[in-house]
Amino acid sequence: MNKVQERSQEVLAIRNLHVSVGEAEIIKGLNLTVNPGEVHAIMGPNGSGKSTLVNALAGKPQYVVTKGEVLYEGMNLLAMLPEVRAREGVFLAFQYPLELPGVRTWQFLKSAVDAVRTHRSLKELSVREFDRLLTEKIKIAEIDSELTKRSLNEGFSGGEKKRNEILQMLVLDPKLALLDETDSGLDIDALKIVAQGVNQFRGPSKAIVLVTHYQRILNYITPDYVHVLMEGRIVKTGGRELALELEEKGYDWIREASGVARE
Amino acid sequence: MTQSNAVTTKKVISRTSGIQESDYRWGFVTDVEADVAPKGLNEDIVRLISHKKGEPQWMLEWRLKAYRHWLKLNAEEPKWANIHYPAIDYQDIHYYSAPVSKAGPQSMDAVDPELVEAFNKLGIPLQEQKRLAGVAVDAVFDSVSVATTYQETLEKQGIIFCSMSEAIKKHPELVRKYLGSVVPYSDNFFATLNSAVFSDGSFAYIPPGVRCPIELMTYFRINQADSGQFERTLIIADKGSYVSYLEGCTAPMRKSHQLHAAVVELIALDNAEIKYSTLQNWYPGDKEGKGGVYNFVTKRGKALGKSSKISWTQVETGSAITWKYPSVILQGDNSVGEFYSVALVNHYQQADTGTKMTHIGKNTRSTIVAKGISAGHGNNTYRGLVKIMPSADNARNFTQCDSLLIGDKCGAHTVPYIEVRNPTASMAHEATTSKVNDDQLFYLQQRGIAFDEANYMIINGFCRGIFKELPFEFAMEASQLLRVSLEGTVG
Numbered sequence: 245m246n247k248v249q250e251r252s253q254e255v256l257a258i259r260n261l262h263v264s265v266g267e268a269e270i271i272k273g274l275n276l277t278v279n280p281g282e283v284h285a286i287m288g289p290n291g292s293g294k295s296t297l298v299n300a301l302a303g304k305p306q307y308v309v310t311k312g313e314v315l316y317e318g319m320n321l322l323a324m325l326p327e328v329r330a331r332e333g334v335f336l337a338f339q340y341p342l343e344l345p346g347v348r349t350w351q352f353l354k355s356a357v358d359a360v361r362t363h364r365s366l367k368e369l370s371v372r373e374f375d376r377l378l379t380e381k382i383k384i385a386e387i388d389s390e391l392t393k394r395s396l397n398e399g400f401s402g403g404e405k406k407r408n409e410i411l412q413m414l415v416l417d418p419k420l421a422l423l424d425e426t427d428s429g430l431d432i433d434a435l436k437i438v439a440q441g442v443n444q445f446r447g448p449s450k451a452i453v454l455v456t457h458y459q460r461i462l463n464y465i466t467p468d469y470v471h472v473l474m475e476g477r478i479v480k481t482g483g484r485e486l487a488l489e490l491e492e493k494g495y496d497w498i499r500e501a502s503g504v505a506r507e
Numbered sequence: 508m509t510q511s512n513a514v515t516t517k518k519v520i521s522r523t524s525g526i527q528e529s530d531y532r533w534g535f536v537t538d539v540e541a542d543v544a545p546k547g548l549n550e551d552i553v554r555l556i557s558h559k560k561g562e563p564q565w566m567l568e569w570r571l572k573a574y575r576h577w578l579k580l581n582a583e584e585p586k587w588a589n590i591h592y593p594a595i596d597y598q599d600i601h602y603y604s605a606p607v608s609k610a611g612p613q614s615m616d617a618v619d620p621e622l623v624e625a626f627n628k629l630g631i632p633l634q635e636q637k638r639l640a641g642v643a644v645d646a647v648f649d650s651v652s653v654a655t656t657y658q659e660t661l662e663k664q665g666i667i668f669c670s671m672s673e674a675i676k677k678h679p680e681l682v683r684k685y686l687g688s689v690v691p692y693s694d695n696f697f698a699t700l701n702s703a704v705f706s707d708g709s710f711a712y713i714p715p716g717v718r719c720p721i722e723l724m725t726y727f728r729i730n731q732a733d734s735g736q737f738e739r740t741l742i743i744a745d746k747g748s749y750v751s752y753l754e755g756c757t758a759p760m761r762k763s764h765q766l767h768a769a770v771v772e773l774i775a776l777d778n779a780e781i782k783y784s785t786l787q788n789w790y791p792g793d794k795e796g797k798g799g800v801y802n803f804v805t806k807r808g809k810a811l812g813k814s815s816k817i818s819w820t821q822v823e824t825g826s827a828i829t830w831k832y833p834s835v836i837l838q839g840d841n842s843v844g845e846f847y848s849v850a851l852v853n854h855y856q857q858a859d860t861g862t863k864m865t866h867i868g869k870n871t872r873s874t875i876v877a878k879g880i881s882a883g884h885g886n887n888t889y890r891g892l893v894k895i896m897p898s899a900d901n902a903r904n905f906t907q908c909d910s911l912l913i914g915d916k917c918g919a920h921t922v923p924y925i926e927v928r929n930p931t932a933s934m935a936h937e938a939t940t941s942k943v944n945d946d947q948l949f950y951l952q953q954r955g956i957a958f959d960e961a962n963y964m965i966i967n968g969f970c971r972g973i974f975k976e977l978p979f980e981f982a983m984e985a986s987q988l989l990r991v992s993l994e995g996t997v998g
C-alpha cells in the first residue's frame with residue numbers, strides 16, 4: 245500500500261549521492277527528484293559527472309556509491325543488480341553504445357525483451373509476436389530493418405548507434421529512461437527522429453532524464469526542468485529558458501554565482 | 508587364415524562408475540553385454556581383432572605391418588605438443604570391445620534395446636520413424652558400428668555409406684586403393700597404433716557427379732571401461748561429387764582416462780567437395796582434472812583432383828586432452844582447403860589443435876580460422892603449419908587465430924609455422940587475444956540480460972563465424988555445448 249502510494253509520487257528520488265570512480269569522487273552530494281510524466285534535462289561541462297551519474301544509477305560496477313540513497317519507485321535501487329534494475333524499468337541509452345561482434349541485434353533484443361517480460365511474470369513472446377513489436381518500433385526509430393540482422397552496433401555509424409539505443413528503449417518500454425547525449429553526433433533529420441521517438445515514449449507514467457550539451461534537442465523535447473551539473477552537484481535548476489541562457493553565456497556565470505571553483 | 512587361439516574373449520557387463528557429477532549430461536554408462544578382449548596389445552590381439560571382423564588376409568597383413576612398426580616406436584609418443592599427461596600404459600587397455608548382441612543387426616528391431624535407449628539418451632534418432640529428416644546415421648558404439656541407417660536411400664544413388672568392417676568385405680577394391688593413402692600407417696605414433704588395432708569406423712563413397720542428398724553422420728561413443736577407441740573413417744568423393752559429413756562424440760564419465768586414437772582420411776577427386784564437421788564432446792574429466800578422454804586424432808584430407816575442395820569444421824569442447832590437426836594436402840591445381848575451429852578448454856583440459864595446409868598444386872587456396880576459448884585452468888594451443896611447395900604457383904593462404912581468455916588461470920598460445928618455397932605465394936595472418944569486455948557485459952546487463960547469459964552471448968558471438976559453417980541443427984547443438992561447457996566459469 246505504502247509502496248503504491250510512493251510510486252505515484254516519485255519515479256526517482258536521489259538523496260545526497262556520492263559516487264567514486266577509482267580514487268576520485270566524481271558525484272559529491274547530488275539531490276534530484278523525478279516524478280512520473282516529467283522530463284529533466286541535465287546539462288554541464290565536459291567531465292562534470294553527467295555520465296557518471298546515469299551509469300551509477302544503472303549499476304555499472306566501476307562506479308561506486310559511497311554515500312547517499314536512491315529510491316526508484318520507492319525501492320532501494322542501489323541494492324539491485326544491474327540486470328534487475330533494467331528489468332524493473334530503468335533504461336540507459338549509452339553515450340557510447342558498445343559493439344558486440346557476433347551477437348545478432350535481433351537475437352539480443354529478443355533475449356532482452358524476454359528477460360524483462362519473465363521478470364514481470366509475463367510469458368515470453370513468440371517469434372511472430374516479437375517481430376510484430378519490433379517492426380512497429382523500427383518504424384518509429386526509422387531504422388533500416390536490415391540492421392537488426394547484423395551484429396549489435398558493429399560497424400553501425402554513430403547516428404545509427406544512437407537510433408538503435410532509441411529502438412531498444414521503445415522495444416523494452418522502461419519506466420525511467422536515462423538518455424546520455426543521445427542527441428550528440430546526429431544530423432538534423434536524425435535528431436528529429438530521435439526526438440520523435442522520445443516523445444512517443446513520453447507519457448504520464450514515464451520519466452525521462454536527458455543528458456545533453458545542446459539546447460537544440462529541447463526544441464523538440466520540451467523539458468519540465470533543466471539542471472546544471474557541475475563538480476558533481478546540481479548547482480542550478482530552471483526551466484526551458486535556462487538551456488537557452490546556457491547556450492548564450494556558457495557556464496562561467498553559474499560557476500561564479502554558485503561559488504564553484506574553476507578547475 | 509591363421510587365427511590364434513591364445514586369446515579368447517569374455518563376456519562382461521559394464522557397470523556404472525561411482526562418479527557423481529551431474530554437469531556432464533552424456534555421462535551415463537549403458538549396461539550392455541560386451542564382447543571384450545583382454546587388456547594388452549600384442550600380435551595375437553591384432554590377429555584376434557582381424558579375425559573377429561572376418562577380415563581378408565590383406566587387411567590382417569596391413570595391420571600387422573602397422574603393429575610391427577609401432578613396436579619399433581618403443582612407446583615413444585610425439586613430444587612436441589604443448590600437452591602434459593602421465594605415461595599411458597598401452598598394456599592396460601582393452602583393444603576390442605563390442606556389444607554382444609551385435610552380430611550385424613539386419614534391421615532396426617535386431618538392435619539391442621539397451622543400445623537404442625542409450626542412443627535415445629544421446630539424442631540420436633536411431634529408430635527409423637523418429638529420425639530427423641535428412642540425416643543418415645552410422646553409430647559407432649565402443650568400436651563397432653551398430654546400425655547404419657538410410658542405407659537404402661543412399662544406395663539408389665550409388666552412394667556407399669557403411670561401417671568400415673563392411674566396406675572391407677564388400678568394397679575391398681576401394682578400401683585397398685585408398686586406405687592409408689592419405690595417412691600412411693607409419694604417419695605418426697597414434698596413427699600407427701590405430702592402423703594396427705582399429706576396430707571399426709565409417710566408410711563413405713560418393714560416385715561421380717552425385718551430390719549426396721542428405722548429411723551423413725557418425726555418432727561415436729565410448730562405453731566400455733578401460734577400453735580404447737580406435738575408429739577409422741575413410742571418405743572418398745569421386746569426380747564432381749559433394750558430401751557433407753557430420754561427426755559427434757560422447758563418452759561416459761570415468762575416473763580413469765580413456766584413450767581415443769582415431770584416423771580420418773578424406774579424398775576428393777576432380778571438382779569434388781567434402782565438408783566434414785565435428786562436434787567433439789568426449790568426457791573432459793571432472794573439475795579437478797580427474798578422468799576424461801585422451802583424444803589423439805589424425806585427420807587429413809587430400810584434395811587430389813583439380814578444383815577439389817576439402818573443408819574441416821570442428822567444435823572441440825570435450826576431452827581431457829585434445830591433440831588433433833585436421834589437415835589438407837592441396838594437390839590438385841585450383842584446389843581449396845579450409846579449417847574452421849572452435850576449441851574450448853575449461854577446468855584442467857588441454858588442447859593442442861590446429862591444421863596443416865600443404866600447397867602442392869597451382870592456384871591452391873587455404874583458409875584457416877581458429878578460435879580458442881580458455882577458461883578455468885585450461886590450456887589452449889593453436890598450432891598450424893602452412894607449407895607452400897615449389898610447384899604451388901600463386902598459392903594463397905589466409906590465417907586468423909583469435910583467443911578469448913576467461914579468468915586469469917588459463918592459457919592461450921598461438922604457434923603458427925609458415926614454410927614458403929615458392930615466391931609467388933601470398934600469405935596473410937591475423938591474430939588477436941582478448942578477454943570478455945566488462946563494458947560489453949554491462950551493456951547487455953543494462954538491457955535485462957543476466958550476467959551469465961551476457962557472458963555466454965559474447966562468447967557465442969566470438970564463435971559465430973565458425974558456427975555458421977556448420978549445418979543448422981549442428982550449429983544449434985554447438986551453441987548448446989558451448990553453454991554447458993562454460994557453466995560456472997564466469998563470475
Ligand SMILES: Nc1ncnc2c1ncn2[C@@H]1O[C@H](COP(=O)(O)OP(=O)(O)OP(=O)(O)O)[C@@H](O)[C@H]1O
Binds near residue numbers: 266270289291293294
Ligand atoms: N571509468 C573511469 N575511470 C577513471 N575516470 C573516470 C571514469 N569514468 C569517469 N571518469 C572521470 O570522471 C569525471 C566525470 O566523467 P563523466 O563521464 O561523468 O563526465 P561527463 O559529464 O559525462 O562528461 P562529457 O560531457 O564529456 O560526457 C571525468 O573527469 C572522468 O575522467
Ligand SMILES: [Mg+2]
Binds near residue numbers: 294295339424
Ligand atoms: Mg558523458
